[in-house]
Amino acid sequence: MKVTFTVNGRPTEADDVWEGESLLYVLRERVGLPGSKNACEQGECGSCTVYLDGDPVCSCLVAAGQVQDREVGTVEGLAQGDTLDPVQQAFVDAGAVQCGFCTPGLLVQTHDLLNRAHHPSDAEIREALSGNLCRCTGYEKIMDAVRLAAARKADARDAAPTGLEG
Amino acid sequence: MRSFTYTRPAEPAQPWTELGPDAMYIAGGTNLVDLMKCGVAAPGRLVDIGRLPLADIEVDAATDTLRIGALVPNSDLAAHPVVRERLPVLSRALLAGASPQLRNLATLGGNLMQRTRCGYFRDLAMPCNKRVPDSGCAALDGEHRGHAVLGTSSRCIATHPSDLAVALLALEARVSIDGPNGPRAEPIEAFHLPPGETPERETTLTHGELITAVEVPMTTLGAHSYYLKVRERASFAFAMCSAAVALEVREGTVRAARIALGGVATTPWRAYAAEAALIGGPPSTGAFARAGDAATEGAVPGRDNGHKVELIRRVVARALSTLAATDTPATDTPATDTPATGTPKSPGTGEAPRTGEAPGSTEGEHR
Numbered sequence: 417m418k419v420t421f422t423v424n425g426r427p428t429e430a431d432d433v434w435e436g437e438s439l440l441y442v443l444r445e446r447v448g449l450p451g452s453k454n455a456c457e458q459g460e461c462g463s464c465t466v467y468l469d470g471d472p473v474c475s476c477l478v479a480a481g482q483v484q485d486r487e488v489g490t491v492e493g494l495a496q497g498d499t500l501d502p503v504q505q506a507f508v509d510a511g512a513v514q515c516g517f518c519t520p521g522l523l524v525q526t527h528d529l530l531n532r533a534h535h536p537s538d539a540e541i542r543e544a545l546s547g548n549l550c551r552c553t554g555y556e557k558i559m560d561a562v563r564l565a566a567a568r569k570a571d572a573r574d575a576a577p578t579g580l581e582g
Numbered sequence: 583m584r585s586f587t588y589t590r591p592a593e594p595a596q597p598w599t600e601l602g603p604d605a606m607y608i609a610g611g612t613n614l615v616d617l618m619k620c621g622v623a624a625p626g627r628l629v630d631i632g633r634l635p636l637a638d639i640e641v642d643a644a645t646d647t648l649r650i651g652a653l654v655p656n657s658d659l660a661a662h663p664v665v666r667e668r669l670p671v672l673s674r675a676l677l678a679g680a681s682p683q684l685r686n687l688a689t690l691g692g693n694l695m696q697r698t699r700c701g702y703f704r705d706l707a708m709p710c711n712k713r714v715p716d717s718g719c720a721a722l723d724g725e726h727r728g729h730a731v732l733g734t735s736s737r738c739i740a741t742h743p744s745d746l747a748v749a750l751l752a753l754e755a756r757v758s759i760d761g762p763n764g765p766r767a768e769p770i771e772a773f774h775l776p777p778g779e780t781p782e783r784e785t786t787l788t789h790g791e792l793i794t795a796v797e798v799p800m801t802t803l804g805a806h807s808y809y810l811k812v813r814e815r816a817s818f819a820f821a822m823c824s825a826a827v828a829l830e831v832r833e834g835t836v837r838a839a840r841i842a843l844g845g846v847a848t849t850p851w852r853a854y855a856a857e858a859a860l861i862g863g864p865p866s867t868g869a870f871a872r873a874g875d876a877a878t879e880g881a882v883p884g885r886d887n888g889h890k891v892e893l894i895r896r897v898v899a900r901a902l903s904t905l906a907a908t909d910t911p912a913t914d915t916p917a918t919d920t921p922a923t924g925t926p927k928s929p930g931t932g933e934a935p936r937t938g939e940a941p942g943s944t945e946g947e948h949r
Contacts (some may be wrong), residue, residue, distance in 0.1 A: 417588065435588040435628070440616070458616045459684055471657070471686040477615045478687070480607065481588040481630060525683065546817035547681020 421483045423447055424493030430480075439478035440464045449518045451491040455498045462548035465521035466490045474547070491520035494527060502572070503527045506550050506565035507558075514552035522548045530569055536562070540543060584624040586859055591629060596761050598790035600629045607631045607792055609653055610687040612680075613696045621706050621711060622697070636691075636794055645894075646800045651794040652691030656746065657682065659690060668800045671807035671826050675749035678811040691793035693746045693758065694773065695785065699820055700729065700740035709728075709735045712781040714757070719781075727886040728822065729893075732847035734882055738781030742774065742819050748844035749809055751852055752826035755798045761791030774849040781933045803828040803838055806908070810901035811844070814895060821845030823893040825877075825901040829865065834859045836869070841877060841898060846890050853877040856898055865906045867899075874899035 419442065430446040438457075443449045443466070452475055453463040459474040466475045467557060468488030475488075476559045494501040500508070503526050513519050522545065527537060529544040536544065541562050591597040597607070604626035608614050611632075617623035636651040639662050648669065650659060659665060660676035680688060702708045702720040709718035721729055721739050729739040750770050758767045771784055789795075798804070807828035813819035824844035830837045839860040844852040856877035863869050874895035881891045 421800050435586055436583040436618070445648055449643055457619060459612055460680075462681065468687075471655075472683050473687045474612075474683045477684075479588070479628070479630075481590070481617055481628070482611060482632060484590075489627070528682075530775055544682055547683045554789055 417481065419480050419484055419539060422487045423449065424489055424509055427487070433480045433483060437486065438476050439466070439468075439482045439483050440475040441479060442483075443475065443488070449490050452533050453517050453520055456549075459547075460549065461516050461518070462521040462525060462545075465524045465548065467524065467528070470514050471489045472525050477530060478489050489524075493551045494523060501527060502568050503530065503561075503565045506568060507561045510557055510561035510564050512554065512557040512561035514550070518552075520547060522550070522558060526565065529562070534566070534573070535571060536566060538563075583621070583628070585616050586625055587627045589627065589629055590633065591631065593757060594634050597629055597634065597792065599804045601790050602627055603789070605629055609692045610655070610689045612684050612688045613660075613689045613692060613694075617704075620704055622704055622895075627933060631792060632689075641728075641800075643821065648800055649797045650690055650798065651765050652795055653689045656680070656685040656688045656690070656693060662684070664800075664918060667805075669749075669751060669753060669798060669804045669807065670812045671804070671809045671828060672746070672798070674809035675745040675811075675824075678809060678821075678824070681747040690746070690796055693744055694750075694796075696742035696789075696792060697784070699743045701725070703740060712777070712784075715780070715782045722884070725886070726884050727889070729884065729887050730848045730853050731881040731883045731887055731890045732843070733776045733782070733849055735777045735779065735848075735864040737779060738777035738848065739884065740777070740781070740848060741820075742849050742852060743867040744811070745811060745821065745824060745844055747774065747850040748824060748842045749807075749826045750796060750798065750809065750840040751815060751850040752763055752828055752840040753798050753804050754840070755796050755802075757793055758795040758797065759787065759791050761788065763788075765794070767797075770850070771852060773865055777848050803830050803840060805853060806830065806905065807840075808901055808905040808908075810897055810904065811936055813845075823897045825894075825897045827898070827901045827905050829860075829902065829905055831865050831906070834864055836863055836865050839873075841873065841902075842897075843877065844892060845879075853879075853898070860902075865902075867903065870899040870906070871895070873902060 417433050419433050430442050443452055452466055455461045455463040457476045459477045465472050469486050503523055525548050533538040589600055591600045608623040608628045608630050609632050637653040638651045640649045643743050656676050666673045702710050703712050704853045708720040711719050730741045755770045756767050757773045809826050811821050811824040819842045823846050826842045828840040839857040840854045841853040856873040859873045859876040877898045878891050878894050883891055
């Protein structure tokens with residue numbers, strides 16, 4: 417079947433899609449966006465997290481046909497050109513990346529969290545990231561990165577009170 | 583995964599006309615796509631009902647009823663201001679389930695239809711009466727420390743996995759259904775079927791029928807309600823034991839009580855004996871402990887899951903104690919396990935349940 421949808425703002429068409437393919441597979445193998453990672457394939461690990469119509473979901477559990485005419489946002493869409501999103505920059509600066517396999521999902525999920533909660537508590541961060549597993553167990557640095565990104569975004573809001581952020 | 587055809591109904595009023603004998607409905611897909619990948623579900627056709635106009639949350643002021651469309655995502659329902667204020671047990675139960683990503687996809691109807699997480703059900707190499715009728719039950723003599731102690735039969739001891747359904751049971755919700763034989767509605771208590779001799783049959787739905795909505799009465803009881811879930815880690819795990827509780831206390835006497843259990847029974851489980859143990863008496867620590875005892879009535883533990891009987895006692899008593907400590911209907915922090923004293927968060931933010939601690943770890947409110 418043919419699936420037509422929007423990816424990171426661009427109209428996208430995938431041909432010869434088998435009905436049993438997941439959105440994750442379509443993104444990685446047919447659209448050329450391998451940022452979202454394929455790990456558990458059952459919604460447990462969050463490495464495949466993408467935006468679907470504005471909400472983060474596990475793309476491994478979305479059947480290809482379900483995304484027809486919908487909007488998908490992937491980790492590749494977070495940066496503006498060569499400028500990393502504040503969440504991405506914070507993960508770099510905090511050393512929150514070990515093997516990196518869980519990182520794309522964590523970036524998307526954190527991006528969503530910080531769009532909705534400007535000053536999340538540690539407990540809120542942990543709950544928001546409860547569906548993202550890091551098998552390197554690098555959670556302390558990940559927490560540092562989320563706190564850093566939240567603080568930087570808050571500073572940016574203070575510097576630009578017109579509300580360009582979030 | 584078996585090959586299948588995929589279709590989205592053009593006629594929203596009658597999606598069953600698109601169905602064949604070998605077909606299944608798909609909505610959010612969080613459970614079905616997973617089961618298709620592991621081979622437990624193998625439909626020849628998927629009918630995508632995800633875009634039917636069944637995603638509204640409406641308040642019927644005349645009857646004080648909340649009507650929730652079957653396609654409302656769990657995250658939206660949990661964040662709905664009316665749910666948070668007047669049905670806190672529902673919001674708490676939703677936020678205690680799954681992860682944010684899954685709650686964004688998963689729907690109300692799909693949650694009520696989700697299949698058990700019994701490992702033998704998901705393992706095609708093992709016998710399972712629920713997956714293949716009359717093939718046997720590997721859990722009876724196998725690894726069953728997480729399995730049910732209530733509502734079991736000699737053919738199945740798998741737990742029902744839903745948190746949401748436990749809250750809806752305590753709220754005496756009604757399930758609206760439509761299908762080839764016309765619309766009908768029934769109490770959620772009747773909707774889920776105990777395994778008995780036919781564990782493969784889990785609900786009253788017949789082929790072609792689908793849930794269209796759930797109606798929840800918004801009562802005084804519902805406004806003073808609470809959900810406690812105990813699991814093996816602090817978040818994103820199925821319940822070892824959970825309790826949805828609601829109390830109506832006037833002049834120091836319990837006038838009405840609702841208690842439903844999750845994670846310990848083959849269906850969402852109403853603990854009537856525990857409710858009866860409270861009615862007419864004071865909301866005291868002793869009464870809550872007696873309710874906890876009564877909630878275990880009929881429990882049949884196996885070799886390795888006797889701890890669930892004690893868990894039921896403690897979770898029920900602690901849920902009631904926590905609820906009783908909130909004098910007025912809880913209107914904020916629906917995801918925390920402490921009495922509602924915090925600052926309301928903006929809807930939809932991932933909140934912070936402290937749901938993993940052992941029930942006996944708080945000071946001696948019971949036993």
